[in-house]
Amino acid sequence: MDLVVVRPEGLYCPVGDFYIDPWRQVERAIITHGHGDHARKGHTHYLAAAVGEGILRKRLGADINLLSLEYGEKINHQGVTLSLYPAGHVLGSAQVRLEYKGEIWVASGDYKVEDDGTCAPFESVPCHTFITESTFGLPIYKWQPQNEIFVDINQWWQINANNNRTSVLFCYAFGKAQRLLSGLNPNIGPILVHGAVEPLNRVYREAGVNLPHTQYVSDLQDTSQIGKSIVLAPPTAQGTSWMKRFGDYSDAFASGWMQVRGTRRRRGVDRGFIMSDHADWPGLQTAIMATGAERVFVTHGQVHTMVRWLNEQGLDAQGFTTEYGDEAAEAETHLPSADNISIESLVNENQSAEIEISEHVNINKATI
Amino acid sequence: MKAFANLYAKLDATTSSNAKLGALHEYFLAAAPADAAWAVYFLSGGRPRQIVPTKLLREFTLSVSGVPPWLFEECYQAVGDLAETMTLLLPKSLHTSNEGLAEWIEHHLLPLRGLPSELLTRQLLPLLNQLDQQSQLVCIKLITGSFRVGVSRLLVTRALASVADIDAKRIAQRLVGYTDLSARPTAAHYLTLIAPVSEAGDERMAGQPYPFFLAHALQIPTNEFQLSIGQPDNWQVEWKWDGIRSQLVKRDGEIWVWSRGEELVTDRFPELKVLVDYLPDGSVIDGEIVVWKHKKNNVDIALNIANIELSNVNQVQTFALLQQRIGRKTLTAKILENIPVVMLAYDLLEWQGEDWRSKSQSTRREQLQKIVAQCNQPQLKISALLTGESWQDLDRQRAASRNLGVEGMMLKLKDAQYGVGRTKDVGVWWKWKIDPYTVDAVLIYAQTGHGRRASLYTDYTFAVWDASENEAEPKLVPFAKAYSGLTDAEMREVDAIIRKTIVEKFGPVRSVTPTMVFELGFEGIALSSRHKSGIAVRFPRMLRWRKDKPIAEADTLKTLQALLPQASRTNDIVVNIDGIS
Ligand SMILES: [Zn+2]
Ligand SMILES: [Zn+2]
Numbered sequence: 021m022d023l024v025v026v027r028p029e030g031l032y033c034p035v036g037d038f039y040i041d042p043w044r045q046v047e048r049a050i051i052t053h054g055h056g057d058h059a060r061k062g063h064t065h066y067l068a069a070a071v072g073e074g075i076l077r078k079r080l081g082a083d084i085n086l087l088s089l090e091y092g093e094k095i096n097h098q099g100v101t102l103s104l105y106p107a108g109h110v111l112g113s114a115q116v117r118l119e120y121k122g123e124i125w126v127a128s129g130d131y132k133v134e135d136d137g138t139c140a141p142f143e144s145v146p147c148h149t150f151i152t153e154s155t156f157g158l159p160i161y162k163w164q165p166q167n168e169i170f171v172d173i174n175q176w177w178q179i180n181a182n183n184n185r186t187s188v189l190f191c192y193a194f195g196k197a198q199r200l201l202s203g204l205n206p207n208i209g210p211i212l213v214h215g216a217v218e219p220l221n222r223v224y225r226e227a228g229v230n231l232p233h234t235q236y237v238s239d240l241q242d243t244s245q246i247g248k249s250i251v252l253a254p255p256t257a258q259g260t261s262w263m264k265r266f267g268d269y270s271d272a273f274a275s276g277w278m279q280v281r282g283t284r285r286r287r288g289v290d291r292g293f294i295m296s297d298h299a300d301w302p303g304l305q306t307a308i309m310a311t312g313a314e315r316v317f318v319t320h321g322q323v324h325t326m327v328r329w330l331n332e333q334g335l336d337a338q339g340f341t342t343e344y345g346d347e348a349a350e351a352e353t354h355l356p357s358a359d360n361i362s363i364e365s366l367v368n369e370n371q372s373a374e375i376e377i378s379e380h381v382n383i384n385k386a387t388i
Numbered sequence: 389m390k391a392f393a394n395l396y397a398k399l400d401a402t403t404s405s406n407a408k409l410g411a412l413h414e415y416f417l418a419a420a421p422a423d424a425a426w427a428v429y430f431l432s433g434g435r436p437r438q439i440v441p442t443k444l445l446r447e448f449t450l451s452v453s454g455v456p457p458w459l460f461e462e463c464y465q466a467v468g469d470l471a472e473t474m475t476l477l478l479p480k481s482l483h484t485s486n487e488g489l490a491e492w493i494e495h496h497l498l499p500l501r502g503l504p505s506e507l508l509t510r511q512l513l514p515l516l517n518q519l520d521q522q523s524q525l526v527c528i529k530l531i532t533g534s535f536r537v538g539v540s541r542l543l544v545t546r547a548l549a550s551v552a553d554i555d556a557k558r559i560a561q562r563l564v565g566y567t568d569l570s571a572r573p574t575a576a577h578y579l580t581l582i583a584p585v586s587e588a589g590d591e592r593m594a595g596q597p598y599p600f601f602l603a604h605a606l607q608i609p610t611n612e613f614q615l616s617i618g619q620p621d622n623w624q625v626e627w628k629w630d631g632i633r634s635q636l637v638k639r640d641g642e643i644w645v646w647s648r649g650e651e652l653v654t655d656r657f658p659e660l661k662v663l664v665d666y667l668p669d670g671s672v673i674d675g676e677i678v679v680w681k682h683k684k685n686n687v688d689i690a691l692n693i694a695n696i697e698l699s700n701v702n703q704v705q706t707f708a709l710l711q712q713r714i715g716r717k718t719l720t721a722k723i724l725e726n727i728p729v730v731m732l733a734y735d736l737l738e739w740q741g742e743d744w745r746s747k748s749q750s751t752r753r754e755q756l757q758k759i760v761a762q763c764n765q766p767q768l769k770i771s772a773l774l775t776g777e778s779w780q781d782l783d784r785q786r787a788a789s790r791n792l793g794v795e796g797m798m799l800k801l802k803d804a805q806y807g808v809g810r811t812k813d814v815g816v817w818w819k820w821k822i823d824p825y826t827v828d829a830v831l832i833y834a835q836t837g838h839g840r841r842a843s844l845y846t847d848y849t850f851a852v853w854d855a856s857e858n859e860a861e862p863k864l865v866p867f868a869k870a871y872s873g874l875t876d877a878e879m880r881e882v883d884a885i886i887r888k889t890i891v892e893k894f895g896p897v898r899s900v901t902p903t904m905v906f907e908l909g910f911e912g913i914a915l916s917s918r919h920k921s922g923i924a925v926r927f928p929r930m931l932r933w934r935k936d937k938p939i940a941e942a943d944t945l946k947t948l949q950a951l952l953p954q955a956s957r958t959n960d961i962v963v964n965i966d967g968i969s
Contacts, residue, residue: 159455160463160476282468283843325462
């Protein structure tokens with residue numbers, strides 16, 4: 021029997037009568053992690069990993085009715101044995117393991133296999149059925165080890181600092197920002213953060229994660245240091261008047277989507293650092309294979325592609341239609357609307373060199 | 389290779405011309421002349437014949453990466469660039485090669501041409517394994533002939549000028565024909581490009597043309613002409629011919645024809661080669677190559693210079709016809725007979741070996757008329773002058789443009805020198821174009837863009853209603869593809885609607901439920917048997933989104949057919965030529 025099915029409210033466990041990361045309000049919800057598309061307000065009872073408690077209370081309200089479990093701790097609910105294991109995605113992220121009459125299902129939530137040092141590393145959990153995300157489920161997505169990326173980022177910052185130019189690094193405020201902080205070299209200059217980032221830093225520090233000293237932009241005493249600093253800000257800050265204070269700054273964006281040049285350029289930043297808190301293609305494949313599962317359900321991302329691929333690999337794979345991914349995808353891919361460079365002008369500039377040559381050949385474009 | 393790949397990355401990542409100029413300057417300063425020679429070649433649009441067919445490279449990528457073809461397609465759809473897709477799928481490697489661009493091209497890449505697929509795989513993989521991802525991308529783009537980067541030839545010219553510390557116009561002149569070298573670009577070529585200016589006129593190589601002088605668009609109402617540009621008397625007025633802008637160079641007993649893309653096209657136009665016996669050495673003529681309907685009685689005298697009769701204009705055939713001829717790989721006797729070309733001469737750049745570009749337009753014109761008359765060959769005609777007592781009068785004459793198959797008028801200042809490129813510093817040429825054709829069409833297919841627009845649906849196919857008698861119900865027939873003209877915000881809005889209305893996938897193309905109407909503008913229209921609608925349009929683009937129009941009110945195929953020029957509606961040549969293919 022299926023331990024997890026899709027209902028209009030979210031992923032549902034019929035035997036245990038509870039949901040995993042439901043997108044509508046329900047009685048009982050297990051929350052894999054604190055990203056907005058997975059952790060929603062208004063459920064009656066919450067269950068989540070103990071390390072993530074701070075995050076959830078910060079985002080959903082201090083007074084939520086929350087039961088927290090240590091990783092690996094087992095509880096029984098209506099005959100279902102329920103436990104949580106690290107997903108390596110962000111602080112407090114968990115895979116949900118369900119066991120009922122010898123049948124084991126694991127729901128991954130979002131996960132990443134590389135140990136990034138800011139949250140408990142991904143742990144492979146053997147199961148019969150694995151529910152996997154697929155955000156970067158195409159073989160073009162292959163991440164570099166994070167220490168190499170940190171070298172690039174620090175180098176970029178150092179060069180800007182030498183030229184007395186502020187480095188602005190756009191990143192998702194929860195998870196990505198703290199991971200980036202953990203790799204910055206504080207000797208280069210002051211590390212400044214946007215108001216959306218600092219509260220989450222505090223939660224990470226309280227959970228025992230070592231992060232370098234950060235300060236609000238407005239708290240920087242010695243303003244002559246502004247050109248030496250790096251600023252971590254959420255992508256939504258791009259193109260807003262908040263940016264004006266940095267004068268002629270250099271900007272960058274840290275995201276797995278930066279793997280593709282087109283996306284990088286559309287982002288309109290000077291640099292794109294390819295860093296994601298999701299598994300890359302090899303990561304997804306190894307994680308899935310390592311569970312030993314014969315059945316796989318694929319959620320948000322490249323569902324169709326992954327299902328077809330896994331079936332070709334001899335697994336029994338199907339898709340689950342969920343409402344995850346929206347918020348994270350938005351945050352990672354949205355086009356800056358206040359951008360002063362239009363796509364059209366970019367394209368035109370790019371093509372201007374060809375037009376003179378191909379002017380007379382262009383008519384072919386009208387061919388259907 | 390790595391230095392060139394880094395340059396590519398920098399040029400690719402920025403939209404600022406200054407940043408690009410800086411990157412080019414930095415590269416040329418540091419590069420070995422042999423590498424710089426190839427870099428100039430590629431950056432100013434030079435493309436060697438494709439070294440490895442894309443299909444082979446795709447197979448190579450599949451076999452190396454172990455990715456099945458369907459998954460490769462999915463990846464390509466997400467990336468939007470074939471070379472980049474391949475690079476992302478190939479195994480990553482550390483950069484170990486310290487050989488430069490020239491060595492890579494000449495010793496590693498060019499020898500790959502023509503290799504059978506097994507041999508290619510065996511040779512290519514160890515090569516690519518010496519390159520980092522950035523260099524692999526550039527390498528693949530070079531061997532598939534898809535190398536392209538957002539720099540204009542002008543920018544390359546400016547960078548070289550600053551490196552060589554000489555006038556950019558001088559570089560432009562030396563650069564003409566550079567990308568057409570039948571010989572490979574060498575260190576010596578590059579050093580000649582940036583060499584200090586020598587004394588005498590020994591600069592010019594035998595067949596070299598001059599950089600073309602280009603016109604600016606005149607976009608003000610006719611009643612403001614007088615105020616802005618003065619009397620018509622100060623201007624030399626001609627039709628704006630719709631053909632191939634070219635230079636005819638006659639020196640040392642030889643003749644060369646160059647197109648505006650600075651491509652040597654002599655062999656494409658054998659009828660012009662005949663002129664070698666009739667033009668004196670040291671003549672360079674600027675003009676337009678057009679398809680010409682020679683009169684049957686063969687008394688095709690050189691055109692009357694002062695005024696042109698309509699019947700003569702009607703001898704110029706549509707650009708679509710010329711296009712068909714350009715498209716042929718081999719020029720058969722039949723094509724030469726059915727689609728003969730002539731050159732309509734409108735400027736004289738060199739006479740008796742002397743550079744005439746700094747003489748006034750009217751002086752050059754006067755001499756040009758004499759030369760054309762003396763030459764007295766049907767292949768060389770003068771582009772006639774137009775006269776009018778006022779701009780309003782000329783505007784009235786201009787209204788006939790569409791029927792005459794011309795794009796409007798050209799206004800050339802009588803005392804203008806012949807400048808370099810699109811400049812105004814020594815004189816000006818205006819193009820006074822007719823308004824584009826417009827039609828309201830329905831969006832029926834969409835495709836994601838490439839490069840910067842890889843994940844947005846930005847390339848659309850448009851249709852009009854076909855309500856001909858043999859159709860029970862009116863149906864939409866596609867006739868044009870367009871991908872420009874919308875703002876960023878509109879593009880995103882259209883993208884969102886497309887995603888919600890997709891009906892079917894055909895490879896990269898998505899058919900959508902027709903809901904959106906756009907006003908399309910285009911420059912030319914012609915019959916075509918290769919299109920479902922029987923019509924081909926030229927330079928289609930979106931003028932605006934007609935949110936106010938329901939699809940039922942979009943235009944019909946009849947509306948389009950009515951726009952066809954009188955000539956092509958009855959022209960039997962078109963039918964003949966289509967029959968050949
Ligand atoms: Zn997440
Ligand atoms: Zn997610």
